[in-house]
Amino acid sequence: MKNSFSKAVFSFKTKFVNRKLEDLHRETAANLQDDNLSDLNLKKRQTLVSHAIKNSAFYKNKYQEIGITKGGVLSEDDFLKLKPLTRTELRENFDSIRTDDVSKSIHRKASTSGSTGFPVSVLHDCRHPETPIRWRILDWWGVEPWENQAFIYRYKRPFFKRLRNSLLWWPTQRIFLAAADLNTKKLDKFIHDFNKIKPTLLQGYVDVVFEFALYLLDNDIKIHPPKMVWVTSAPLFEEQRELMEKAFGAPVCDQYGNTEILLIAAECPQQNGLHIMQDTVHIEFVDKDNRPVPPNITGKILLTDLTNFAFPLIRYEIGDEGKYLDYRCKCGRPLRLMENVRGRQTVNIKTPSGLLIRGAHLMAMFDGHMKVFKEIQLRQEADFSVCIDYVPRMSNQDAKDAAEKMAELLKKRSRFEIKVGYRQIERIERTTTKTPLIVSHLE
Incomplete structure (x- = not known):
């Protein structure tokens, strides 16, 4: 009965209070019925x-020398002539990238945490929310x-933002666990609230959801199983997925997104890769010459955000x-598949000779050793x-043995150019809300 009431209130709000959102919802649903998503993608x-x-003054100047005029691109070949937007350009040209035809009321600023290098800022176009x-x-x-839904993040939302969120979603209930300084009291209260409202979704950063899963497993605590667990903001080790699914009694959905473009690709229940949201984002995989x-x-x-006209991101080289x-x-959806992204590549392990050991390679090397760690x-x-x-x-001892094996694997991968050690600590130190796999102090 309560779920029917929540549905009725939600339907009323979207149809009469926030009609634009309802229209966008219908549009995105219709896009998947399009006979040729590639054509729709190119038109956008x-x-x-x-x-x-x-x-945009930035793009007018950037594309002028290659002869791309106000008429824009006419074909795929034209598009491939466009020079990628680098993170350095994004950081140094914020004011000139944003377009001059939008008011402050239709965009909001978002900044990366800087966990994988220097932070960058963008504007999100509020006319095209990710909802x-x-x-x-x-x-x-x-x-x-x-x-009802439950969320776990590092930060704690301000009181008035939490109040606004509660009023906005009423009578749907949403609970949040701020994992910046987790303790038993916080965890037990979250578990109590979780079992009380029985959320169908649990969502949060990979590392903190994993930490919550380990708390449940290590203390033999059962919770009401949600329909899905949605993890974000970091690469997902398959061993982490396995333990999370055991702890929550629910499948884990991996996604690819970032601060700059929020929802790029996500798994369906088949878990055969990530479905790319081709109607809202264009993604390219290119060689060193950007082909x-x-x-x-x-x-x-x-990455090209097809919905952001306030702050265009065109062929953005995210790293x-x-x-x-x-x-x-096998699900039959027309969206193309990409492989799960195994970590941001702007931070790598480097050797004196210039050899780069990327995050994806480290994840492959360390596969099979992650179950014994809470954090690494x-x-x-x-x-x-x-x-x-x-x-x-x-x-x-198990953790020490695993760390020793991982250190040896990394030494071999680096051709023994670097010294690799290991140490047990009480908690990983954080300077941002995320926990990157690699922190580099090389200049």
Whole structure:
């Protein structure tokens, strides 16, 4: 009965109070019925580029020398001529990238945490919120937006923001666990509230959701199983997924997104890769010359936000690597698949000779050793040496043995150019809300 009431209130709000959101929801649903998403995607890129050249001083200047005029791009080949937008350009040209035809009321500023390098800021276009895409993904997993939900993040929301959120979503209940300084009292209260409202969704950063899962497993605590667990903001080890699914009694959905472009791709229940949201974002996998690589070949990721006309991001070189998959998902959805992204690539382990050991390679090397840790982080110092900081889960000896094996694997991978040690600590130190796998102090 309560769920029916929540649904009725939600439907009223979206149809009469926030009609624009309802219209966008219908539009995104209709997009998946389009016979050719690739054509729709290209049309949106053509419109975006034309708008950027006309209204953004940065893009007008950037594309002038290659002869792209206000008419924009006409074909895929034209689009490939556009020079990628680098993170340095984004950081140094914030004011000139944003368009001159938008007011402050239709955009909001967002900044990266700086966990993988220097922070950057963008403007999100409020005319095109990510909510309809979020609802799309939830629908894949059988979660309705009016059902109760639970969230775990590092930060604590201000009181008035929490109050506003409660009023906005009433009568749907949403609970939040601020994991910045977790303790038993906080965890037990969250568990009590969780079992009381029985949320169908649990969402949060990978590392803190994993920490919560370990608390449940290590203390033999059962919770009401949600329909899905949605993890974000960090690479997901398969061993972490396995333990989380055991703790929560629910499948774990991995996604790819970032501060700059929130929802890029996500898993469906088939878990055969990530479905790319082709109607709202264009993703490319390219070689060192920024030319497309074939499916199943790893390349640099370039991102184009098809919905942000306030602050265009066109062929944005975010610093990640990934690849298209050469098959379609059994679920039948028309969206292309990409491989799960194994970590931000702007921070790597480096050797004196210039060899780079990327986060994706480290995840592959360390696969099979993660179950014994609560937290882990690699810290590279100015002399190129690396220390593996770890927090053991249960057995100190098992964690020490695993860390020793991981150190040896990293030494071999670095061709023995760097010293690799390890140490047990009580908790990973954080300077941001995220926990990067690699922290580098190299200049």
